[in-house]
Amino acid sequence: MKKIKVLIGKPGLDGHDRGAKVISKALMEVGYEVIYTGIRRTPEEIVKMAIEEDVDAVGLSCLSGAHLDLFKKVSELLKEKGKDVLLFGGGIIPKEDIEILKNYGFKKIFTPDSSIKEIIDFLDNEFKSKVTN
Amino acid sequence: MNLNQKSLIDGILEGDRLIIGKAISLIENGEKEGFTLLKEIYPLKKDIFVLGITGPLGVGKSTFIDKIIEKLTDEFDKIGVLLCDPSSPISGGAFLGDRLRLKTKNENVFIRSMATRTFPYGISPSLPFIIDLFSASPYRNIIVETAGIGQGDVSIKNFSHLTLVLLSPLLGDEIQFLKGGLMEISDILIVTKGDYDIAEPFYKTLKNSISIFYNDLIPVYMISSSNGFGIDDVYNEIMKKRLDLFSSDKYLEREKIRRLETFKYLLKELYTKKMIEKIEKEGDFKEIEEGKINIYQKILDIIS
The missing domain is CATH 1.20.5 (Single alpha-helices involved in coiled-coils or other helix-helix interfaces)
Incomplete structure (x- = not known):
């Protein structure tokens, strides 16, 4: 039976991961297999994990303000390595940056006012057809 | 093909x-x-070495792997790491949180997390097959970490060439060490969290019990993954036992067990599943639920 696997990643020098943990647990509760990277990972490490774990989606969380550089780097490395994956992100992200991140390949960016349900609905909608059983 | x-x-x-x-x-x-x-790829398999790491939840299996992997990568070109964590019995999902402890950036290490998909015994049901897959790849020195386990979860032994059992201090008295199961499958026993004062008395009790009940045949070590204490000693013991394994019949004996057990898992995983699907398709599940089928008659019909 195909399980949908999601990597929740914390790139860069950002020690705040309560949100990433809550979302990881929430996704587990609705049937996703979630791999959590832990904090302070480099884009290279995150991409290596995404490849080895053969995940269907990568969700990046960043609260440090460095999201433009870090998210872009992850997206570029994934493409370079030939890993096709759904990208989404979240954190303290100014409105004006959301479009920029979407151009980097992030399908959706969640902000502190997003509910957990919105994130689950987003993934369910993306993967509904992929789950066979 | x-x-x-x-x-x-x-x-x-x-x-x-x-x-x-x-x-x-x-x-x-x-x-x-x-x-x-x-x-x-079965005919293309080469010799592999599987180091099984097991023990209850939270004893520090992943953190220990993080330490030992640095030494193993000095010795071996490529390392495969398989990390098992439990699936949720409620949703079927999983939170796989082992690899966050592994800080290695070494490109020669391949790490994969595996949910147990509600399979018991602390391992993923496909673990034996993934080990076979690795045996055709360059990653032929493999570390397997089980999910946190209990006293009777001994399956890892069938698929490892060397099994390390990790215990944390205060985990019990000598009566626990007399029981069958976990103690019996360990090739090396490790007391973790050795930087805490409570570790030493526990280590002594365990060592004493093992010397009496197992004639000192299982080496016992105390380590601290946070300050590095004892890691070198455990590493040397692993290498010593590994050498002994390959320079004797022991490796072949372990491989025999692994091959047969892998086949039995194949039967369980594929054949049983197919059987269940067939019976479900025939509509018997509904009748079983409603008590209209004598399940014992049914099974006798199937196996006869």
Whole structure:
């Protein structure tokens, strides 16, 4: 039976991961297999994990303000390595940056006012057809 | 063999990260393509070494692997790491949180997390097949971490060449060490969290019990993964036992067990599943639920 696997990643020098943990647990509760990277990972490490774990989606969380550089780097490395994956992100992200991140390949960016349900609905909608059983 | 399969096999032989990642998924998801692939690479298998790491939840298995891996990568060119964590019995999902402890950036290490998919005994049901997959890849020195386990979860022994059992201080008295199960499958016993004062008395009790009940046949070590205490000693013991394994009949004996157990798992995983699906399709599940079928008669019909 195909399980949908999601990597929740914390790139860069950002020690705040309560949100990433809550979302990881929430996704587990609705049937996703979630791999959590832990904090302070480099884009290279995150991409290596995404490849080895053969995940269907990568969700990046960043609260440090460095999201433009870090998210872009992850997206570029994934493409370079030939890993096709759904990208989404979240954190303290100014409105004006959301479009920029979407151009980097992030399908959706969640902000502190997003509910957990919105994130689950987003993934369910993306993967509904992929789950066979 | 089609072209797609040929490129999968080549990728596995070459150690292509992307392809191995995908191949594991095919097997994990029970897809026929995955087992056809295994069939093709079975003759291409080479000698492997599987180091099983087990113990209850929170004793520090992943953190220990983080320490030992730095030493193993000095010795071996490529290392495969398989990390099992439990699935949720409620949703079927999983929170796989082992690899966050592994800080290695070494490109020669391939790490994969595996949910137990509600299979008991602390291992993923496809673990034996993934080990076979690795044996055709360059990642032939493999570390397997079980999910946190209990006293009776001994399956890892069947698939490891060396089994390390990790225990944390205050885990019990000598009565626990008299019991069958976990103690009996350990080739090396390790007391973790040695930087705490409570570790030493526990270590002494364990060591004393093992010397009496097991004639000192199982080495016992105390370590601290946070300050590095005892890690070198455990590493040297692993290498000593590994050498002993390969320079005697022991390796062959362990391989015999692994091959047969892997086949039994195949039967359980594939044959039983097929059987269940067949019976479900025939509509018997509904009748069983409603008590209209004598399940004992049914099973006697099936096995006779």
